[in-house]
Amino acid sequence: MKKDLGALxxxxxxxxxxxxxxxxxxxxxxxxxxxxxxxxxDKIILFIDDDRKTWSNIKTSRAFTVALADEAHVxxxxxxxxxxxxxxxxxxxxxxxxxxKSDKVNAPIxxxxxxxxxxxxLEFLESDHVSGIVGKIVNVKANExxxxxxxKIDASKIKAIxxxxxxxxxxxxxxxxxxxxxxxxxxxxx
Numbered sequence: 001m002k003k004d005l006g007a008l009x010x011x012x013x014x015x016x017x018x019x020x021x022x023x024x025x026x027x028x029x030x031x032x033x034x035x036x037x038x039x040x041x042d043k044i045i046l047f048i049d050d051d052r053k054t055w056s057n058i059k060t061s062r063a064f065t066v067a068l069a070d071e072a073h074v075x076x077x078x079x080x081x082x083x084x085x086x087x088x089x090x091x092x093x094x095x096x097x098x099x100x101k102s103d104k105v106n107a108p109i110x111x112x113x114x115x116x117x118x119x120x121x122l123e124f125l126e127s128d129h130v131s132g133i134v135g136k137i138v139n140v141k142a143n144e145x146x147x148x149x150x151x152k153i154d155a156s157k158i159k160a161i162x163x164x165x166x167x168x169x170x171x172x173x174x175x176x177x178x179x180x181x182x183x184x185x186x187x188x189x190x
Contacts, residue, residue, distance in 0.1 A: 013162030016069035016077055016170065019046060020099065020108045021057035028092045028099045028108045029053050032081030034163040036066070039134065044119060046133045050126060053085030058133055062121045063105035066135075067113035071159040071172055076112070078170070104139045114143045114158055 014034040021029060031054040035047040044066060048055055058064050069077035076095045083091050092099070099108035104118040119135030126132075140153075148154045161170045 009165045012164055012166065013171065013173075014165060016161045016163050017046070018067040018069055018077060018080060018110060018113055019048070019054050019064055020067065020110055021054055021064040022061045022106065022108060023053075023057045024060050028110075029057055029085040030080045030092055030108075030110060031085065032069070032077055034081075034165070042137045043122065044117060044135050044137055045125075046135070048131060048133065050124075050131045051086075055124075055131075055133070057085075058121055059124070061106050063102075063107040064119050064121070064133075064135060065102060065105070065107045065109050065116045066119060067110055067116040068158060068160050070114055071161055073112055074161055074170055077161065102139075109141060114146055115153065116141050 015036065017033045017036050019031050019033050019036075023029060031048070031052060033046050033048055033054075036045060039045040046066070054064070076097060079095065080091075083094075085091050088094075098111040100111060101107075102109050102118045105120055107118065109116045109118070117135075117137045118139045118141065119137055122134045122136050124131075124133055142153050146153050146157045155173070156176060158173070160173045162173060163169075164171055
């Protein structure tokens with residue numbers, strides 16, 4: 001029997017996304033954003049408040065990168081979520097991490113995270129109920145050791161982390177359990 005728990009953000013798992021952008025002086029800022037996802041084959045949406053440093057940086061630079069956080073870097077990924085770029089001028093520098101300028105968009109790529117999407121700003125969404133940033137994914141960069149023999153990213157090699165909104169935890173991604181667009185194919189024949 002199910003028990004009523006009230007209104008909760010009850011979606012699990014949530015990605016742990018590292019969103020990076022330059023400010024007006026090309027200073028790097030990175031934030032941890034769990035509320036974001038793919039919204040088309042070449043588009044991503046990030047639901048972040050308009051008072052965030054990242055929001056203003058993207059407004060200035062018109063570009064950003066989105067990296068997938070992994071188990072090896074969970075401490076810094078968490079730090080990027082609890083430290084505010086509006087209040088901490090040396091937020092990125094404190095980590096000792098390294099950024100290189102994307103050759104596709106005007107945004108930094110954080111070397112330590114294994115997969116990064118390079119994005120151009122498409123639009124800001126602002127209403128009474130949502131603040132969002134929509135970006136066009138112009139390229140994806142991935143560490144070579146994550147690629148399979150066909151040159152595709154092997155998700156099991158990323159060791160990506162997911163966010164649990166129920167108890168504020170990070171979890172590793174487990175093994176593949178089925179092939180998409182195949183596991184339910186038998187029910188199509190009924």
